[in-house]
Each structure stands twice: as structure tokens, then as C-alpha cells.
Amino acid sequence: MKPSFLEQIGEQLTRKLASSSSRRGVLGRVGTAMVAGGVFPLLPVQRARAAAGNVAARAADVTTLSDFERRAQSSDPTKCNYWRHCAIDGVLCGCCGGGIHTCPPGTQPSPVSWIGTCRNPDDGRSYVIAYRDCCGRTTCTTSSDCECNTADREMPIYRPQTSNDIIWCFGTTSAAYHCSTAAIVGQAE
Amino acid sequence: MTCFSRSRYLLLASVVGMGVSMGGMAKAIPPVLQPEQSDVASLPPMGDHSVLVATGEQSFTLYDGDKGRILGTLPADMVDNIAIAPDRKDIYVAVTMWSRGDHGTREDFLRDYDAHTLDLTHEIELPPRGLAVFKQQNLELSQDGHWAFVFDMSPATGVTVVDLHEHKAARTVDIPGCALVFPWAHDGFSTICGDGSLTNVALAGSNVNVTHSKPFFDANRDPVFEQSQVDRKTGKALFISYTGQVYPVTLGATPVMGKTWSLQVAAGQPAAGMGQQEQAWRPGGDQPFAWHEADNKLYVLMHVGGYWTHKQEGTEVWVYDITTQHLLQRIDLPSPAKGITVSPDTANPQIYAMLASKKMAILSATTGQVEKTVEAKASGISIVPQP
Incomplete structure (x- = not known):
């Protein structure tokens, strides 16, 4: 090798x-x-x-840097420009009774997700982010400021691991989409 | 009555009487309005200026593009897919729902609506299908109207082939590592794969023959849009990458690759690169492309931005002659748009632009002038009938 x-x-x-x-x-x-x-x-x-x-x-x-990365902030995870949201498509669970890695009451986290690689402006490092959908309830109705659609390194559906248009509610009671979280998986290599 | 004195009552009665008699002199008493029968509207044959718009994440709304008026509504959630039969007599909606709203028994089926009455005529059971934000490439029809191809994701990927004559699912074809449907001119379809190749599925009676092409685009660095276009009559496809590279391919069991060209070079500009701060005109949006097959023109929603702006709304529509691969026209939009489609006629084609403001702008494709603006509550997706 x-x-x-x-x-x-x-x-x-x-x-x-x-x-x-x-x-x-x-x-x-x-x-x-x-x-x-x-x-x-x-x-x-x-x-x-x-x-x-x-x-x-x-x-x-x-x-x-991408425009998202230049403008990203690290203080308010309920905004689309929070740094972990560089490739999210959906409603932020933090605006729906959940949090950045927490599903709202009564919903279920999907065991699988798509991922993004986002840059933390505080330390300049890139992290792998798992965008886990919370499922099993009708879509959270909240402020339009919490409905995000960003696309840094986002790929088409034939590269599903990094595709954010898919309803990632596989293996949950129902595939009804409620909201999306953005949990850190680890530092990107 | 006890409160009124007799004299005041007589005065009031005489004033009212005078008013009636004076009114009677000026104008005849109108006839009494007649009782009405409730009825239901039906539609004329679907014209070229018809457009089905994904609206409010709950429905598709059929518009008359000339009048900017609603003709009718079909129910469809945000993950449902819709297609118009080539002969324009049926409209199909692929649906997933749960028996008790957000839980219960899952049901997947294909609804068949009569395009004249919008009555539901058939519901065809389907295996669990893919759930993604609607794209036309999730549900396609064969040009002869015999087959529907429904993209499935569970998350393993496949395509369910539905016999629309028999009203039943015929079979599901596994397409591991691949996604979406691009129909051939006859008896088959291709799907895009994660290594930049195509998987090709030929229908042969109840059997299928599956072939694989070599990779023809760089899926790691410059993938082609899911919303790439196909001329269903000829089976010719235009796969268009994030940077604007156009890969013409004649689809079939052995796809024939044409010569690659660039949307920017065809406009006299440098080819766009993959720098995140490399500003260039780029294609983008929820539905960035429309192929006007009769005129062989490609309409592209364009914006200025760096790489990874493939979902950004477009500020202009660029019109290309596909034969000569030259830019013909740049059309300013009244405000940024998420998606476009173009009516199939050659006499007076219209551009339907789904604006970020959720309005639909109807423009003349010839002059670029806005003809109508409709408060449509539109998402980015819309479809039109075939020529």
C-alpha cells in the first residue's frame, strides 16, 4: 500500500x-x-x-471557507447559522422541545442518519456531525427561522450518507418526520 | 309597539312608503333569485399551459397558466410524488401514509386520477417506497404509458415497476448503490450510481436484464444533479453536475456517452471550478432545469456563488440551444426562484418560476416578461404535461 x-x-x-x-x-x-x-x-x-x-x-x-463557514456562530444552536448546521435540511429540534442532540418528547430518534462535516469557528477544527431525524410525529410547526436548508458538502441521493433530502426515519415506528438534530460524532480527519 | 306613539308610527310608515315608491320609479324590482343545483366542475383536455404545482406541503394544485387560476387540486404530502401520463388522461400520485396519521399501519400505493374529472379511479398497492423530498425523478412513466417506475429506499434501494394497464405492481428491481429513475425511449430505465456510473434495467416481459456502465462523472468531487433531465421520447439524457458540466447520454442497455460541455463556457465564461469562494454563475435550486424538447432548449436556474451552492435559489434563467451548445438568452426573474418548469408548446411557451416568496411567476419564455404572478403558496417543485 x-x-x-x-x-x-x-x-x-x-x-x-x-x-x-x-x-x-x-x-x-x-x-x-x-x-x-x-x-x-x-x-x-x-x-x-x-x-x-x-x-x-x-x-x-x-x-x-464557504459562505456558511465564514458566517457561522457558536452561541445559539436554534439558528440555522449555528456552525453544526452546515448541511442540515429540516426543522431544528431545539425549536420543538428538544435540543441539539435531543429529540422532543414523544418522538423517536432514527437509528441511522446522514452526516456532514462542519467547521467549528471557536477552534477552527472540522467535526463530523450526525443529522439524526426525530420521527413518529407530524412535522414540528415552529418559526420559519428554525427551518433550515444548507448544503456544504451535501451530495445527491445516490450518495445517501451525505444527502439531506432523504427522510431519515428508517427503523422507527413510523417514517413521519418531526425535526432534525445535529450531534457531534467526532473530529474529522 | 307600546313604546311608539301612534303618530310616530304613522310618520315612520309614510317615510318608508315614500322610499319604496321613489325607488320603484327609478328602477324596476329585480326578479327573485332562483334556487340552484349544486354540481361539480370538470376539466377540458389538459392544455399545454397547464402546470401542477406542489403547494403548502399538502397538495398539488393544477393551474391554468394563461389565466393564472386554479383548475383543481390533488392531495399529496411533501414526500408524495406525482406524474402526468404521456397522453395527459391520467395523473398518478405515489403515496405513503399511516393508518392513524403519524403511526399505525404503513400503506404505500399509487393513486390514479382521471385528468378530466380529477376523480380517483384506482389505487395500486406498492411495496415500501423511498421517502425523500419530492423530485420528479422519484416517479417516472414509460413513454407508452404502460409502466410506472417508483424509486424505493428502505434504506436499500430499488425500483418498483408498476403495470398501469393491469393496475398492479409487476416487480421490484434492486439497484444497490444507485438511485432515481431516468426512463428510456422504450422498455427500460437507468439509475445513477454512487461511483458515477449508470445501472441500466431493460424490461423483457416479466424479466429484466441489468447492465452497468463505466463511471462517466466524478461522483466524489463534482456529482450530477438528481434533477438531471431526460427527453422521454428519445431516451436522451442531460446529466448536469454541480459545477455546470453537461454530460449528454443516450440511455439504453449500453448507454452512449456524448461530448461533455459546460454551461459557463457555452455562455462565453470560464468553466466554474470547485472552490468554495470561487464565484461564478452556477445552476441551483430545488428544480433547476427544464428541457423544452420541441425546441431542444435547456432552461437553467442560475445564481452567482461558490461551490456547494447547488441548492441556492436562482436569480436568472439561462436558455441554451442544446444542439449548438450556446447560450441564447438570459432572463431576469422578478425575485429569486427555487424551481422552474417550461410549458411544452412552441407557439407561446411559458416559464413557471416557483419563487422563494412562495409565489409563482408566469413568464413568457420568448420575451422574458412576467405575464402573471400568483399567490400560490408554492414549494419549488412543479410539473407540466409532455409535448
Whole structure:
């Protein structure tokens, strides 16, 4: 199997390090850094700067972000522009008595779902989001502000795992659609 | 009466009497209105300027495009699918419902309505079918009117072939990894698959022969729209990708791929790429395409945006000559539209634009002028009869 890009980079770095330094020398420098870190604990300001630097580094590609990603917010999950809603199509369960990963009373979560990959503006990381429909009740009637239809990386129905036009109510008592949640599955690779 | 004095009563009576007699001099007393019989309207043969609009997530509403008036209504929830028979004598609705509203026994069936009376004439039982937001490509009919093809998803995918002459489901064909229906000119249909290929199903009596094409588009990076178009009379399809690449394919057991062209290059612009901030005119919406088969023109709902804006409403309709692959016309819409369709006539074709405001704008396809605007409560989807 051909090594991945990251594996190639890792291998090159390792070889370079090995060729330019003795193993003991490396251990010595790492040990010095660990001791120094203990003697001079990082101040909160420095930590904040470091964190900001990381986000800035991840945000450096702002020119390539989608319009949704540029405008996404992380404070109100009952709005369509909440960052996890980058590829949702439906009514937000948080507007219907449920929450971002909670189905409203009397409904059932679908055991299967479509997924999206959305960027969190707070940490600049991308996460895999499971858009699980809540089923078994007629469609939630709520504010039109809670009816969302976004499409970052959304694919046609012949790629169903990332297609958001499907009523994902398979395996529930009935396929009546009520609303949609947006649960974090994990960090995207 | 006890409150009135006799004199006041006489005065009042004389004033009323004068009013009646003066009115009588000016105008004859109108005849008494006659009792009426309740009756039911029926429809003339379906004209070219008829359009069925998905309205209010509960119904399809049939409009007269010339008058902008409602002709009748068919019941259909947001996940139901609808199709007009090629001879325009029947309208079919594929339905899923539960016996007790949101629970109970699930029933899937195909309803057959008489297009003249809108009476329900048959209900054909179906196996569980796919439930997705309605797209025309979920329910298609063979050009001879013999077969209906119903896309199923459970979530395994298949197509149920319904014999419309016998009024019964004939069989279900599994199409693993594939979806939607694009009918051939005769006896078969193709479906789009997740690897960018087609699965092709030839009907041979009660049997089917299934073949697979090689991938012809990049499904990972630039998939073709579900709402890609097919000319049902010829079986020629135009598969159109998110970036605007057009893949002409003559459908059949062995599909014949034509030369790919670009909606943007055909308009004298650079081909659109896949950058999220790469602004370009792109196709998009709930129903972005309409193929006027008699004129061989493709109408496309276009907007300016980056990649992944394939659901965004369009601000203009671009009209292409499919034969020469050139842009003929750009039509400004009164406001952004979610979907379009075009009447099949050549004399005075109309564009039906389902606006984001839920109004329907009826435009002359020739001049681009708005002829009517209707408070239709429209979603993005509408269908018209075939030529």
C-alpha cells in the first residue's frame, strides 16, 4: 500500500532528525524543555496567545471557507447559522422541545442518519456531525427561522450518507418526520 | 309597539312608503333569485399551459397558466410524488401514509386520477417506497404509458415497476448503490450510481436484464444533479453536475456517452471550478432545469456563488440551444426562484418560476416578461404535461 502524505512527511522528518542529531542529544534537549516548562509555568496570557495562534493558523485559509463557514456562530444552536448546521435540511429540534442532540418528547430518534462535516469557528477544527431525524410525529410547526436548508458538502441521493433530502426515519415506528438534530460524532480527519 | 306613539308610527310608515315608491320609479324590482343545483366542475383536455404545482406541503394544485387560476387540486404530502401520463388522461400520485396519521399501519400505493374529472379511479398497492423530498425523478412513466417506475429506499434501494394497464405492481428491481429513475425511449430505465456510473434495467416481459456502465462523472468531487433531465421520447439524457458540466447520454442497455460541455463556457465564461469562494454563475435550486424538447432548449436556474451552492435559489434563467451548445438568452426573474418548469408548446411557451416568496411567476419564455404572478403558496417543485 502506498504510504499516505502524512506518513511520508513523518518519515522524512524522522529521517532528517536521525541524520542530524544523536539520540542522546535529542533526549537531552527534550529534557531541558520539560524542566524549563516546570520552572517557568506558562502564564494565562501566553496560553491564550498560543491558542489564538492555533485558531489563526487554522483560519489562515479564510479565503477558501464557504459562505456558511465564514458566517457561522457558536452561541445559539436554534439558528440555522449555528456552525453544526452546515448541511442540515429540516426543522431544528431545539425549536420543538428538544435540543441539539435531543429529540422532543414523544418522538423517536432514527437509528441511522446522514452526516456532514462542519467547521467549528471557536477552534477552527472540522467535526463530523450526525443529522439524526426525530420521527413518529407530524412535522414540528415552529418559526420559519428554525427551518433550515444548507448544503456544504451535501451530495445527491445516490450518495445517501451525505444527502439531506432523504427522510431519515428508517427503523422507527413510523417514517413521519418531526425535526432534525445535529450531534457531534467526532473530529474529522 | 307600546313604546311608539301612534303618530310616530304613522310618520315612520309614510317615510318608508315614500322610499319604496321613489325607488320603484327609478328602477324596476329585480326578479327573485332562483334556487340552484349544486354540481361539480370538470376539466377540458389538459392544455399545454397547464402546470401542477406542489403547494403548502399538502397538495398539488393544477393551474391554468394563461389565466393564472386554479383548475383543481390533488392531495399529496411533501414526500408524495406525482406524474402526468404521456397522453395527459391520467395523473398518478405515489403515496405513503399511516393508518392513524403519524403511526399505525404503513400503506404505500399509487393513486390514479382521471385528468378530466380529477376523480380517483384506482389505487395500486406498492411495496415500501423511498421517502425523500419530492423530485420528479422519484416517479417516472414509460413513454407508452404502460409502466410506472417508483424509486424505493428502505434504506436499500430499488425500483418498483408498476403495470398501469393491469393496475398492479409487476416487480421490484434492486439497484444497490444507485438511485432515481431516468426512463428510456422504450422498455427500460437507468439509475445513477454512487461511483458515477449508470445501472441500466431493460424490461423483457416479466424479466429484466441489468447492465452497468463505466463511471462517466466524478461522483466524489463534482456529482450530477438528481434533477438531471431526460427527453422521454428519445431516451436522451442531460446529466448536469454541480459545477455546470453537461454530460449528454443516450440511455439504453449500453448507454452512449456524448461530448461533455459546460454551461459557463457555452455562455462565453470560464468553466466554474470547485472552490468554495470561487464565484461564478452556477445552476441551483430545488428544480433547476427544464428541457423544452420541441425546441431542444435547456432552461437553467442560475445564481452567482461558490461551490456547494447547488441548492441556492436562482436569480436568472439561462436558455441554451442544446444542439449548438450556446447560450441564447438570459432572463431576469422578478425575485429569486427555487424551481422552474417550461410549458411544452412552441407557439407561446411559458416559464413557471416557483419563487422563494412562495409565489409563482408566469413568464413568457420568448420575451422574458412576467405575464402573471400568483399567490400560490408554492414549494419549488412543479410539473407540466409532455409535448
